Amino acid sequence: MTGGRTAGSARRGRPELYTSYEADSALLNTRPKRVAVLLIVALAVIVPFLLTDNVLLILATAFVASIGAIGLNLVTGYAGQVSLGHAFFLGLGAFTGAVLSGDPDGRTVGLGMQLLVWLPAAGLVAAAAGLLVAPFAVRLRGLYLAIVTLGLVFLGEHLFREMQFITGGVGVGRPGPVPELFGFRFDQAGEVLGVMLTRNQKMYYLMFVLLLIMAVAGRNIARSAIGRAFAAVRDRDIAAEVIGVPLTKYKALAFTISSFYAGIAGALLYTVIGVIEPGSFNLLMSVQYIAMVLIGGVATISGSIMGAVFITLLPRITREVPKFLPFISGGATGGGILNVFQLEAILYGLLIIGFLIFEPRGLYGIWIRTRNYWKGWPFSY
């Protein structure tokens, strides 16, 4: 018996009074959440007119990295399957996108298709590879699984290096996928709805919209039956199986979905950067993504985004360091005790260690703690 009307003020200001399951399970179930999300989106929309083009490029990269981090978080954070092979799936997506969209008359293989084709395809090819790897995950767990996925990275590195007709070869590479949608080019400056936009502004918007779609999808996967099954598998796989969660199915699903996200992210990453270097899909890239997940917050979607943005902005910040600390050099050959690239690697390490010890729930945990402090006001819980 639902659906009756109520008089004006009897309806408002009772955020915890749910009269339907739709309202109860809504993603944005309270007004503060709706307002906050609206403000963040509004801010993101006006940002391109406030910041310089090269900062926008970093932000666009951060958005793409966020998609990748969400993917890794789904398999590692939610489903608890440690994966060091994320770089491999990113690479698969990148090359699939590049092959499908590339110039048919170019030096490397290209089919000249548009975004609507190559983007899903990049995801699907990576997902298929993920499905192939999944049987290992069903049989292994923990450290053993980490080693197997680590092997995947080296396998991938070798393949990418050798298949020069696709990848262009080490040190040369090939152009990234072309973001073209029904003749509209995101990678060229142009007028949109009467407003003149630069390449980076267009890229920023494209990546922002795609991140929004992927993040909402990710959140819904995580809070639906699939996500709950993932969490059950993570917390104790034997117990999950006992209560009727098919282990094989959900472990395979976790890898497939995660790889799909990685494929999409890989293709988009090189759309932003422009050139794919086959040697870049190495262990360091996998570690970077793990750092995003750990620093952002394990098993959270918004944490993945926070972590990805943080890690992507890190080089930009470290580049400022030599101005204040003269013993750190700005370039690879600048003398001094350290250079910025070494500093960056050290910082990754320190941040991961620091977060694991002091704030295991990551940046998201810091936010949750702050929020709960005020939410509990004037009590503590």
Place this chain on the structure above:
Amino acid sequence: MTTTLQPPAPPATKSVPGRIRDRASRAGDRVALREKDFGIWQDITWGQYWDTIVTVGHGLLALGVKVGDRVAIQSENRPEWLITDMATVAVRAVTMGLYPTNPVAEVRYLLENSDSTILLAEDQEQVDKALAVVDQLPRLEKIIYIEPRGVRRRYTDPRLLYWDDFLDLGRQHRSAADGAVERCMAEATPDDIVALIYTSGTTGPPKGAMLSAANVEFAIRTLVEEGGFTDPPPTDTDVTLSYLPLSHVAERIFTTWFNASAGQLVHFAESIETVPQNLKEVQPTIFFGVPRIWEKIHATVEIRVASATRLKRWNYRFWMRVASRIGEKMVANGGRHTASTRLLSAIGNVFLFRALKDRIGLRKCRYAASGAAPIAPEVLKWFMGIGVPMHEVYGMTENTAVATANRPGSIKLGTVGEPYPTIELRIDDDTGEILTRHPGVFPGYWQNDEATRKTIDADGWLHTGDVGEWVDGTHVKITDRLKDIIITAGGKNISPSEIENSLKTSPFVKEAIVIGDRRPYLVALIGIELDTVGDWATRRRIPFTTYRDLSNKPEVVKLVQGVVEDTNTKFASVETIKKFRMLPKELDHEDGELTATQKVKRAAMAEMFGDLVEEMYRSRS
């Protein structure tokens, strides 16, 4: 040419079911009631509400209920309670409510005394109670149960009837004899007895107070439509939470009658344990509580603050000092804001009050009332200080709860307010007893003419049994129940409830019973509040096992000693408590120490803990 004078049409007698019918035809798709089911508040519209009432009315007719028959209900608050109540009244039968906590012996007494023919029992628990005594109740014909779990297809007693089957029976009768319920309603007279409400019986077996349709109409007119409580009167934008037993007249007013006459939206609490949670969700605009509820909310806030961080504790203490100043100023100003308290409240709202009220579920509360038992003024002041508009009201079943109320804007703390303008109320010169006379005075006790004669005198004055006095000529202050007044061996008249309530202001004290009738001095039995004292002990690392163990810890006795000494400073020396003992157990309805409304049965106490009392008067410490 002759003109025939038409006799004036008799004024349409309004009735509670009639009001629901009117609302159903005017705004059938508006929400009347909400009940929480699987975590979601399910709407029941006026149309559905009225339709079910008619079906149940037909069901009662099909079961052979005749005019004046008693239909008993033993259930927690839920839509079926109201539906059955209204259907019973519609077919001119009498609703008799039992408390869900009534133990078997009381169930037997109440059903036997009232000669009930139908019993609506909520679930297996209540069905079991009825079945235990059903063989001694030849008049009881049907036991209708709402929750089938454990009963349906397990119990074979032919008198059992499942609610859904009962509704089917009603529907069949409705299709065969449509309009029968409406015809019954049309024949109803103002003298019809609509409710049989049993008094709590602190001194003897409960007596059934009969309320007539005219009594109820007068109460609705005075309390609801003329805004006897709230100002402005309740409307359909008001929201309430129904959680106190509906077998008590107060909850009947705030749930059934407010809802039918003003259309305010009633939410049924899931159970008494979930009231804090439900309050927070529902955020009622009108909230009635018995003193125990207000004391409990107050104590809960204190516990939760005690475990908060240092900054939050400091913030709470600072703003509560401000709140107590606001409370004092408002009390001095009749409950109205002054410019300075308004400013302080506005600032305090940002830092504490609004968040605090939100957490306890009273942020939207525009009218809060305490009644049914005396309450310590400090508790009322505490709520006024944080911005909950608190009003103490007074009334009893026998006068349909129409007596006095603190009206918004003219509150006097420590009094129960002013008599309503439409009633007569006086205080007997000799005994100091409060007497009322108005159309809400009940016709009498059920089959107990002797008690009726003792209560209503020849002039129609109702003797309330409460001793009171006038304050400033306008407000009434209640000293105590006439029977409870203590006369010490020295000949001093002392009101124990004032001292008891002062003791109960402490969050650590749940029960306090002051004793001293014909004794040289006053002593007290004190029961601790397990939650707060347990929390206090845990924070001080005092290990304890049971209630009894905790009660007798020297640290706890010392804590209570402090409370007693604090209270003693507020009273004259003859009224101070010289000795006290801790109650070894939590008082309980089941064990016969409390009434269903959680009032202490003094006689039972003297019997059960007589040795403790005697020991206090014998010993030297």
